Amino acid sequence: MALTVLYAGSEAERDDWRSALAQGADARGMELTLVFDPETVAAETVDVLLFAPDGPVPDLRRFPRLAAIQSLWAGVETIVTRPDLPPGVPIARMVDPGMTEAMVEYVLGAVMRVHLGHDRLLDQRRDRVWRPIAPPLARDRTVGVMGLGVLGAACAQALARLGFDVAGWSRRPRILDGVESHAGIAALPGFLARSEILVILTPLTEQTRGLMDAEMLAKLPAGAHVINVARGPILDDAALLDALARPDGLGGATLDVFDVEPLPDDHRFWDEPRIMITPHIASVSRPETAAPVVLDQLDRLQRGEPLRHLVDPDSGY
Amino acid sequence: MALTVLYAGSEAERDDWRSALAQGADARGMELTLVFDPETVAAETVDVLLFAPDGPVPDLRRFPRLAAIQSLWAGVETIVTRPDLPPGVPIARMVDPGMTEAMVEYVLGAVMRVHLGHDRLLDQRRDRVWRPIAPPLARDRTVGVMGLGVLGAACAQALARLGFDVAGWSRRPRILDGVESHAGIAALPGFLARSEILVILTPLTEQTRGLMDAEMLAKLPAGAHVINVARGPILDDAALLDALARPDGLGGATLDVFDVEPLPDDHRFWDEPRIMITPHIASVSRPETAAPVVLDQLDRLQRGEPLRHLVDPDSGY
Numbered sequence: 001m002a003l004t005v006l007y008a009g010s011e012a013e014r015d016d017w018r019s020a021l022a023q024g025a026d027a028r029g030m031e032l033t034l035v036f037d038p039e040t041v042a043a044e045t046v047d048v049l050l051f052a053p054d055g056p057v058p059d060l061r062r063f064p065r066l067a068a069i070q071s072l073w074a075g076v077e078t079i080v081t082r083p084d085l086p087p088g089v090p091i092a093r094m095v096d097p098g099m100t101e102a103m104v105e106y107v108l109g110a111v112m113r114v115h116l117g118h119d120r121l122l123d124q125r126r127d128r129v130w131r132p133i134a135p136p137l138a139r140d141r142t143v144g145v146m147g148l149g150v151l152g153a154a155c156a157q158a159l160a161r162l163g164f165d166v167a168g169w170s171r172r173p174r175i176l177d178g179v180e181s182h183a184g185i186a187a188l189p190g191f192l193a194r195s196e197i198l199v200i201l202t203p204l205t206e207q208t209r210g211l212m213d214a215e216m217l218a219k220l221p222a223g224a225h226v227i228n229v230a231r232g233p234i235l236d237d238a239a240l241l242d243a244l245a246r247p248d249g250l251g252g253a254t255l256d257v258f259d260v261e262p263l264p265d266d267h268r269f270w271d272e273p274r275i276m277i278t279p280h281i282a283s284v285s286r287p288e289t290a291a292p293v294v295l296d297q298l299d300r301l302q303r304g305e306p307l308r309h310l311v312d313p314d315s316g317y
Numbered sequence: 318m319a320l321t322v323l324y325a326g327s328e329a330e331r332d333d334w335r336s337a338l339a340q341g342a343d344a345r346g347m348e349l350t351l352v353f354d355p356e357t358v359a360a361e362t363v364d365v366l367l368f369a370p371d372g373p374v375p376d377l378r379r380f381p382r383l384a385a386i387q388s389l390w391a392g393v394e395t396i397v398t399r400p401d402l403p404p405g406v407p408i409a410r411m412v413d414p415g416m417t418e419a420m421v422e423y424v425l426g427a428v429m430r431v432h433l434g435h436d437r438l439l440d441q442r443r444d445r446v447w448r449p450i451a452p453p454l455a456r457d458r459t460v461g462v463m464g465l466g467v468l469g470a471a472c473a474q475a476l477a478r479l480g481f482d483v484a485g486w487s488r489r490p491r492i493l494d495g496v497e498s499h500a501g502i503a504a505l506p507g508f509l510a511r512s513e514i515l516v517i518l519t520p521l522t523e524q525t526r527g528l529m530d531a532e533m534l535a536k537l538p539a540g541a542h543v544i545n546v547a548r549g550p551i552l553d554d555a556a557l558l559d560a561l562a563r564p565d566g567l568g569g570a571t572l573d574v575f576d577v578e579p580l581p582d583d584h585r586f587w588d589e590p591r592i593m594i595t596p597h598i599a600s601v602s603r604p605e606t607a608a609p610v611v612l613d614q615l616d617r618l619q620r621g622e623p624l625r626h627l628v629d630p631d632s633g634y
Binding site for chain 1: 415418419421422423425426429430432433435438439441442445447448449450451452454455456475478479480578579580582587593594595596597598601603606
């Protein structure tokens with residue numbers, strides 16, 4: 001059975017996806033019809049929709065044969081909240097090994113920058129100052145990882161392997177080697193009080209929207225650093241700026257995600273030098289590593305097996 | 318048998334060493350006489366010398382009973398080249414677990430900074446530019462580690478665990494999990510040609526002094542980055558500046574060690590913005606983690622066992 005797959009991702013990545021999927025399908029001897037224009041496609045032929053929030057927005061009710069929606073992004077908050085979701089059509093998150101690797105690398109880089117005091121070292125170098133202050137060891141530094149899904153667990157374990165004292169928080173208890181487990185909303189304040197460096201990696205859901213507000217930011221130790229690589233709306237912008245302004249408040253923040261992206265030119269974050277801003281680069285799907293994941297899913301579909309990494313409609317991720 | 322131990326390290330760290338050694342000896346029930354002034358000490362009572370190049374310089378021929386010299390630094394080039402070395406007295410390098418951890422952390426931080434393009438991201442952030450370019454994955458980046466002793470091996474393996482393609486070079490062949498082995502001087506050019514990021518971690522010996530000269534730097538791929546955390550004289554200063562100036566030359570350097578430290582105010586390195594300068598902080602012994610190592614050695618001496626990490630007089634490390 002040949003599958004018809006509609007790509008509804010970004011135009012910029014369309015050619016990379018086309019060649020990665022076509023080559024992979026050829027290599028597997030898989031029959032695949034790839035279509036790219038939701039307006040002109042024969043809607044009744046589409047079996048699978050590849051979805052990304054930066055692509056065109058087809059009306060999902062137009063595809064009577066739709067058997068699955070495969071997200072091309074790790075976060076699925078843009079698709080699960082759509083009113084035109086066809087009932088009963090399974091939605092799968094993207095778990096791209098390349099994306100997991102990239103996320104771990106971004107997070108380790110950001111944590112090491114804060115841990116080793118790179119910003120202070122860069123200032124000293126610019127001012128031609130020689131001031132040898134050895135940084136503390138990772139074993140004496142607590143990093144909190146908020147959200148222990150595929151990405152959060154990978155980051156927490158990589159940080160633990162590097163020697164950091166790692167605390168993890170998740171909605172439901174998760175046991176991970178070398179990671180102190182905190183679970184449930186009641187455990188969040190205690191977890192935050194331990195986190196000298198906090199890495200936010202929860203999915204964006206109704207429960208996590210605005211979760212890191214003034215009250216929760218105040219639980220962090222004085223001088224703590226917040227790294228947000230999940231979604232902008234989890235962290236309250238005004239509360240973050242206030243926490244940075246308090247004398248016993250935060251030491252800094254590293255943000256890769258924002259309520260509105262690109263971050264608007266007049267956003268107050270640009271005026272706060274203690275906020276490192278990166279342009280949503282931590283969690284990008286890479287067609288060369290994500291296409292094999294998509295093809296595995298199509299293969300399962302053809303064999304009548306359930307897709308992997310299905311979204312739970314109740315939790316929203 | 319109580320041992321008399323003369324501390325000849327820096328004055329700044331004297332009190333930390335004193336309390337760490339005294340407490341550790343107490344806890345072990347070890348009898349230890351710690352002395353601190355090489356001028357006034359009864360020279361004939363000294364059994365062990367604790368040596369660091371930033372301490373006082375006692376005449377080593379004054380101590381007739383000297384049974385061992387324990388370096389407080391990882392590098393021993395300052396002591397093994399002394400003309401007053403008493404023949405037959407064993408010299409031990411410092412292998413401090415805290416120093417190894419600190420070195421791994423420094424090197425990972427520096428490699429991630431280069432790998433992820435933190436400098437470019439900081440420039441973009443300062444200029445308020447949003448330009449999402451995802452960095453390559455560690456698996457597509459080759460890091461070369463030159464020198465595979467305790468520190469080099471720990472760095473190479475930590476980088477390999479992070480996913481980097483790691484090549485290692487050492488004088489004698491070393492087999493390390495996940496590290497491509499290159500050995501001997503004839504293999505150096507091929508190893509360098511592979512190294513997009515080069516970490517120098519060889520001891521300073523007659524063989525390695527000036528080893529990274531213009532010819533060897535030219536073997537590195539265009540745009541490569543050199544990290545020196547070993548000793549300044551291994552890398553030729555003028556050749557490094559020339560290699561940075563060539564259009565197809567180096568992309569940058571991160572230096573923690575220099576021929577003269579502190580790096581003189583008028584040194585040309587300060588004028589080259591592509592050289593990150595840090596004030597010899599990567600490989601500092603920490604009394605709290607190094608004192609137990611010293612006490613283990615004293616224990617071995619008392620029991621008549623050979624010291625660990627002995628310097629080989631032929632190789633100089």
